[in-house]
Amino acid sequence: MDFGLNETQELIRSSAAEYLSDRSPSDFVRAMATDERGYTDDFWREIGELGWLGLIVSEEHGGSGMDMSDMAVLLAEWGAALAPGPLVESAVVSASAIGNFGSDSQKREWLPTIATGEMVVVPSLVGMDGSTDPGAMGVRASETSNGWVLSGTSRFVPYGNSADLVLMPAETDAGVTVFAVPVKSAEGTVNVNRVKMASGAPACDIELNEVVVPAAAVLGEAGGGADVVGQMMLYGAAARATQMVGAGSAVTDRTIEYVKDRRQFGRPIGAFQVIQHYMADMATKVKSAQHLVNRAAWALSADIDSASASRAVSQAKWTANTLMHDIVWKAHQSHGAIGFTWEHDLHLYTRRVLSWRADFGDSDSHIEILGRTL
Amino acid sequence: MWFEFNEEEIAFREELKEFLDQELPDGWIGPNDESSDEGWDLYCRMRRKLAERGWLTMTWPKEYGGQEASPMISLLFAEEMSYRRAPGNDRFGTRMLGPTLMVFGTDEQKRKYLSDIAQGGIQWCQGYSEPNTGSDLASLQTFAELRGDEFVINGSKIWTSMAHRADMMFMLVRTDRDAERHAGISFLLLDMKSPGVQVNPIVNIAGAHSFNQVMFDDVRVPLENLVGELNDGWNVAMNLLNFERGNIDYVSWAQRSWEEIRDYAATTRRFDGSLMIDDMKVRRRLAELEAEIEMARYITYEVAWLQSLGHPPSTEASMCKIAATEVNTAVLDFGVELLGLPGLIDDPDEHEDLAGRIFKMRMYQTSGPILAGTNEIQKNIIAYRGLELPRR
Numbered sequence: 001m002d003f004g005l006n007e008t009q010e011l012i013r014s015s016a017a018e019y020l021s022d023r024s025p026s027d028f029v030r031a032m033a034t035d036e037r038g039y040t041d042d043f044w045r046e047i048g049e050l051g052w053l054g055l056i057v058s059e060e061h062g063g064s065g066m067d068m069s070d071m072a073v074l075l076a077e078w079g080a081a082l083a084p085g086p087l088v089e090s091a092v093v094s095a096s097a098i099g100n101f102g103s104d105s106q107k108r109e110w111l112p113t114i115a116t117g118e119m120v121v122v123p124s125l126v127g128m129d130g131s132t133d134p135g136a137m138g139v140r141a142s143e144t145s146n147g148w149v150l151s152g153t154s155r156f157v158p159y160g161n162s163a164d165l166v167l168m169p170a171e172t173d174a175g176v177t178v179f180a181v182p183v184k185s186a187e188g189t190v191n192v193n194r195v196k197m198a199s200g201a202p203a204c205d206i207e208l209n210e211v212v213v214p215a216a217a218v219l220g221e222a223g224g225g226a227d228v229v230g231q232m233m234l235y236g237a238a239a240r241a242t243q244m245v246g247a248g249s250a251v252t253d254r255t256i257e258y259v260k261d262r263r264q265f266g267r268p269i270g271a272f273q274v275i276q277h278y279m280a281d282m283a284t285k286v287k288s289a290q291h292l293v294n295r296a297a298w299a300l301s302a303d304i305d306s307a308s309a310s311r312a313v314s315q316a317k318w319t320a321n322t323l324m325h326d327i328v329w330k331a332h333q334s335h336g337a338i339g340f341t342w343e344h345d346l347h348l349y350t351r352r353v354l355s356w357r358a359d360f361g362d363s364d365s366h367i368e369i370l371g372r373t374l
Numbered sequence: 375m376w377f378e379f380n381e382e383e384i385a386f387r388e389e390l391k392e393f394l395d396q397e398l399p400d401g402w403i404g405p406n407d408e409s410s411d412e413g414w415d416l417y418c419r420m421r422r423k424l425a426e427r428g429w430l431t432m433t434w435p436k437e438y439g440g441q442e443a444s445p446m447i448s449l450l451f452a453e454e455m456s457y458r459r460a461p462g463n464d465r466f467g468t469r470m471l472g473p474t475l476m477v478f479g480t481d482e483q484k485r486k487y488l489s490d491i492a493q494g495g496i497q498w499c500q501g502y503s504e505p506n507t508g509s510d511l512a513s514l515q516t517f518a519e520l521r522g523d524e525f526v527i528n529g530s531k532i533w534t535s536m537a538h539r540a541d542m543m544f545m546l547v548r549t550d551r552d553a554e555r556h557a558g559i560s561f562l563l564l565d566m567k568s569p570g571v572q573v574n575p576i577v578n579i580a581g582a583h584s585f586n587q588v589m590f591d592d593v594r595v596p597l598e599n600l601v602g603e604l605n606d607g608w609n610v611a612m613n614l615l616n617f618e619r620g621n622i623d624y625v626s627w628a629q630r631s632w633e634e635i636r637d638y639a640a641t642t643r644r645f646d647g648s649l650m651i652d653d654m655k656v657r658r659r660l661a662e663l664e665a666e667i668e669m670a671r672y673i674t675y676e677v678a679w680l681q682s683l684g685h686p687p688s689t690e691a692s693m694c695k696i697a698a699t700e701v702n703t704a705v706l707d708f709g710v711e712l713l714g715l716p717g718l719i720d721d722p723d724e725h726e727d728l729a730g731r732i733f734k735m736r737m738y739q740t741s742g743p744i745l746a747g748t749n750e751i752q753k754n755i756i757a758y759r760g761l762e763l764p765r766r
Binding site: 004256271275280283284288302318319367374 | 761
């Protein structure tokens with residue numbers, strides 16, 4: 001057992017904390033929440049230059065070849081700063097799916113540019129009913145002599161209006177198949193409709209009409225999409241849970257500072273035992289969740305069986321969902337009226353934590369996975 | 375970051391499992407009832423055998439016969455012992471008093487008591503709480519008057535586990551009524567056979583005699599049984615409290631109860647012929663509780679890891695006490711509810727069946743969130759020491 005950071009991880013943590021506090025302060029977070037694309041090219045290029053977009057990309061393909069435990073350190077800081085942009089979607093979920101299922105030429109073509117930030121790749125994992133049920137997807141593909149033809153709608157694609165490629169599962173005669181669809185340059189009709197979301201990150205409904213992609217756009221095997229989707233959900237859930245706990249930890253720190261400063265009845269409200277116990281509960285929940293999200297990231301890095309890794313991830317996401325939800329509402333109760341204002345930053349966290357609960361499997365779906373494999 | 379035990383730790387756990395398979399009675403379910411003579415004999419036999427392996431004092435320094443085992447190995451020992459509900463892991467002597475004597479004891483006290491403790495030949499009990507002293511320990515009133523070369527003790531201790539079986543008690547007494555309340559307390563060692571000591575049983579809500587009230591009427595204790603300086607007992611005791619927190623027990627008990635409930639659900643059919651565990655609601659609740667057990671488990675592991683680095687944990691120990699005792703009662707609450715009326719059977723003859731003992735287990739575990747610093751006191755500790763919230 002080792003609950004500490006190694007030297008590299010400590011370096012990632014301190015440089016991320018320093019950089020993001022400087023580069024992603026709340027006015028930037030607020031501006032990006034109403035921005036059409038939700039982040040800027042300048043910011044993304046800098047993140048790429050820092051090496052963070054290629055953290056888990058192999059060295060052979062222009063990355064640093066680190067693992068999810070290392071990535072988790074960055075994700076916790078990323079979440080704490082509410083930094084905008086498709087880090088989880090492009091640099092974790094898509095990069096790991098391409099790394100694991102991609103052909104040599106797909107890896108050579110896509111991974112180096114994901115790592116620099118020149119290309120953004122996002123997954124489409126939400127069904128027509130808004131759930132992450134892979135059976136609910138709205139796109140169909142059929143094979144023709146000059147490739148595959150895709151039609152239908154992919155819903156709530158994160159950063160879909162910035163993505164160069166969308167990893168899109170579609171029904172085919174061979175079964176679910178994941179296609180890398182170049183939505184900006186596809187042959188056929190593509191409509192990208194941005195939906196304004198509570199989290200501030202854009203999500204897009206993408207309509208495809210007779211879009212033709214070559215056979216080389218298939219990620220993994222034709223009919224083998226369930227495995228690809230499964231892995232994207234797994235990495236996404238682990239990453240999002242870690243980001244959530246980073247945000248919950250920051251909310252807890254800010255609330256503790258607030259109750260030390262805010263005076264009522266001639267003393268700081270943090271001197272009242274009921275508030276002290278709220279704070280102790282919040283700190284205990286952060287600690288509990290940190291262990292489970294770090295274990296999930298470790299499980300995706302270490303050589304352990306896939307069933308155990310999948311359980312570790314589901315436990316982590318369920319835990320982050322449940323405990324961080326408790327934390328943000330307790331933070332609001334402790335802040336009182338000021339935390340109910342748009343002007344105060346607390347709701348920036350609340351909106352994201354509540355939104356992230358739905359990503360990569362909600363509490364219900366993860367507890368069901370765990371329940372089925374007791 | 376690494377979330378697995380190393381080879382040495384895994385090998386130790388295997389050795390301990392084999393030992394317990396061999397030494398525990400056939401079909402042992404536990405827990406042991408030390409108030410019965412049979413249960414007490416088993417406890418003493420197990421305590422001696424564990425001592426023979428050196429396991430009771432494995433964390434002690436080599437100069438006192440210990441193995442200087444890592445806190446993680448020590449945690450594994452407690453984890454497995456509690457999972458098996460195995461008796462004989464005497465904490466009062468080995469984990470609490472022993473390390474205290476090493477720091478504060480005289481050479482004579484060390485010589486006299488440490489080897490007895492290490493050999494599993496002596497039972498200690500802890501005399502802290504008093505009838506009017508719950509969480510506010512420093513308000514204790516039992517008075518020891520120093521007359522020449524002996525103390526004369528009058529007063530009473532309560533909630534004293536094992537007092538009816540103990541050979542000796544380590545205790546806090548007031549030795550100066552005029553001093554600031556923390557400054558007038560001393561730490562004494564008392565022979566339980568001393569004239570004037572009376573042990574009155576207290577039966578708990580599970581119906582078991584697990585603790586006692588101990589009365590002292592002009593009880594004489596020689597001056598040589600003072601540990602540390604006169605009136606410095608608070609300091610001695612606070613040092614000892616750092617050794618007291620063994621919260622992995624609650625995690626292990628929760629884990630074991632959880633498994634028993636899961637197995638019951640997997641083998642028990644409802645009237646419509648379906649197994650309880652075919653019900654997704656049951657599976658989901660079990661999965662939630664399992665995740666909560668894991669949360670508590672990793673905080674206790676973190677405490678051991680911090681100790682192995684030489685960092686004394688404070689808020690982490692309080693956090694794991696809260697998390698572990700809460701999940702332990704939550705698991706049993708779920709079990710009692712799931713089993714329905716059969717789970718309310720309260721009959722010692724039905725002990726082998728989970729239905730016949732789960733309610734008693736739930737009653738027993740009510741003490742977890744209360745003892746060794748209530749969970750509310752633990753939250754105060756987190757708030758003051760960890761989060762540095764103001765006291766006024």
